[in-house]
Amino acid sequence: MSRTLHFEIFRYNPMDPDSKPHMQTYYLEEKDNMTLFLALNEIRETQDPSLQFDFVCRAAVCGSCAMVINGRPGLACKTKTKDLPDKIVLHPLPVFKLIGDLSVDTGTWFRGVAKKIEAWVHTTKTFDPNALEERMDNDLANEIFELDRCIECGCCIAACGTARMREDFLGAATINKIARFYIDPRDERTDEEYFEVIGTDEGVFGCMGLLGCEDVCPKQIPLQDQLGIMRRKMAIASLGGKVGKLFSVFSKKKK
Amino acid sequence: MSVDTTVESFKGHRLAGWLDWLQMLTGLTLVCFLFAHMLFVGSVLLGAKSFDFVAAFFERTYLAQVGGPILFFLFLLHGFLGARKMPFRTKEQKLIVRHAKMMHHRDTWFWVIQAITGAILLVIASIHMWTVLSDLPITAAKGAHELETGLWLIFYLLLIIVGALHGCIGLYRIGVKWGVVTRAKRTKALKCIYYLIGVYVVVELLNLLRFYFLKV
Ligand code: SF4
Ligand code: SF4
Ligand code: FES
Numbered sequence: 001m002s003r004t005l006h007f008e009i010f011r012y013n014p015m016d017p018d019s020k021p022h023m024q025t026y027y028l029e030e031k032d033n034m035t036l037f038l039a040l041n042e043i044r045e046t047q048d049p050s051l052q053f054d055f056v057c058r059a060a061v062c063g064s065c066a067m068v069i070n071g072r073p074g075l076a077c078k079t080k081t082k083d084l085p086d087k088i089v090l091h092p093l094p095v096f097k098l099i100g101d102l103s104v105d106t107g108t109w110f111r112g113v114a115k116k117i118e119a120w121v122h123t124t125k126t127f128d129p130n131a132l133e134e135r136m137d138n139d140l141a142n143e144i145f146e147l148d149r150c151i152e153c154g155c156c157i158a159a160c161g162t163a164r165m166r167e168d169f170l171g172a173a174t175i176n177k178i179a180r181f182y183i184d185p186r187d188e189r190t191d192e193e194y195f196e197v198i199g200t201d202e203g204v205f206g207c208m209g210l211l212g213c214e215d216v217c218p219k220q221i222p223l224q225d226q227l228g229i230m231r232r233k234m235a236i237a238s239l240g241g242k243v244g245k246l247f248s249v250f251s252k253k254k255k
Numbered sequence: 256m257s258v259d260t261t262v263e264s265f266k267g268h269r270l271a272g273w274l275d276w277l278q279m280l281t282g283l284t285l286v287c288f289l290f291a292h293m294l295f296v297g298s299v300l301l302g303a304k305s306f307d308f309v310a311a312f313f314e315r316t317y318l319a320q321v322g323g324p325i326l327f328f329l330f331l332l333h334g335f336l337g338a339r340k341m342p343f344r345t346k347e348q349k350l351i352v353r354h355a356k357m358m359h360h361r362d363t364w365f366w367v368i369q370a371i372t373g374a375i376l377l378v379i380a381s382i383h384m385w386t387v388l389s390d391l392p393i394t395a396a397k398g399a400h401e402l403e404t405g406l407w408l409i410f411y412l413l414l415i416i417v418g419a420l421h422g423c424i425g426l427y428r429i430g431v432k433w434g435v436v437t438r439a440k441r442t443k444a445l446k447c448i449y450y451l452i453g454v455y456v457v458v459e460l461l462n463l464l465r466f467y468f469l470k471v
Contacts, residue, residue: 208340
């Protein structure tokens with residue numbers, strides 16, 4: 001008992017001066033175990049070779065297929081058509097630069113914020129390629145890995161009301177990334193230095209707790225919890241001086 | 256790109272953090288007061304006498320004369336801090352509403368509700384505080400008398416509903432933002448908040464009705 005799916009897909013090619021943003025309709029017979037990835041490819045193969053969208057891994061690991069599916073950002077390759085109604089409306093992710101139709105450039109955006117927060121381990125130690133790798137506690141390694149699972153798909157950014165209103169807002173994935181370096185003992189940055197990077201209205205204090213990010217993240221990264229933790233740490237760091245010292249018992253970075 | 260050359264020291268950076276503390280603490284104080292208020296006014300359910308007794312207590316101890324204006328100040332401060340996060344430009348307002356519609360997402364709507372109720376409260380709660388504090392002492396008779404004009408009844412109805420929404424949703428949002436309401440506790444916290452809204456509205460409605468039918 002297969003359904004006929006009714007697709008409404010956003011079309012616009014910014015490179016073509018004659019192109020105007022509009023919605024285009026396609027119909028497609030639903031197949032067993034069909035994902036949006038399969039559906040879009042079938043549309044492109046059989047109906048419209050000009051349709052632009054991105055895929056690489058088709059297994060929810062590369063993060064390139066994120067789009068707005070019936071209003072909610074999500075991964076097309078991870079979304080089964082059987083979980084959707086007959087009518088499926090697809091838009092490209094907002095916030096990011098549109099390449100064409102459903103394809104957006106998340107890379108430039110993520111690179112920009114990574115540079116801003118200096119998303120690398122800051123250490124004074126010189127690297128010795130011959131030395132044995134330093135050991136890390138297994139639980140801690142798991143904790144870091146949990147946050148490192150982010151695939152930079154951009155869903156959390158597109159789902160964030162703050163990010164849409166304020167172009168300079170760092171976004172949940174970025175704050176999660178800072179949290180990842182924060183708990184990494186190899187990163188020698190102090191609370192003060194972290195504060196410089198995210199203790200602003202563009203960083204943790206800009207987050208309005210709308211939890212769009214939390215509710216759409218296809219990798220279930222613990223964004224809500226990390227945002228809360230970082231806000232608390234940075235708020236305590238902002239007290240500075242004596243008051244901050246008083247609280248710092250709770251916030252000292254474990255090293 | 257223009258560079259802000261007024262930045263001179265690290266201290267200035269801290270402002271965002273301080274303001275965030277203030278917004279949370281003023282908010283928390285106001286929610287606590289909201290519920291305390293519900294209980295004080297609730298004394299009218301026992302009769303005009305007990306209400307007058309409670310009111311007199313607050314005046315005798317100068318809590319009303321001193322605490323009132325302090326509260327008013329905290330209220331204005333909270334409004335000002337909240338306004339920093341408000342979309343003032345129509346472009347932003349349209350964007351956030353379009354965004355909330357696109358997402359059909361509860362917490363995003365919560366925020367829209369917060370922004371709207373916050374703006375309404377700034378006006379009507381100011382009026383309420385002004386009329387009460389500028390005409391001490393507070394007595395049950397005055398309250399009952401006031402309600403004889405239907406307009407005040409509508410005014411208080413609005414105040415109750417808007418106040419309950421803003422206060423309780425605000426409480427939930429503080430919990431979320433500061434990491435007290437974690438992923439694991441979210442569903443439960445929401446339930447509590449709904450109950451809280453319900454309790455507040457019901458009790459204050461009863462208070463209002465009691466005043467309305469009060470014969471003094
Ligand atoms: S945090 Fe989640 S939604 Fe955001 S970019 Fe990473 S994987 Fe995507
Ligand atoms: S919780 Fe913060 S980062 Fe996440 S969607 Fe809301 S405002 Fe954006
Ligand atoms: S194609 Fe890689 S995440 Fe969907």
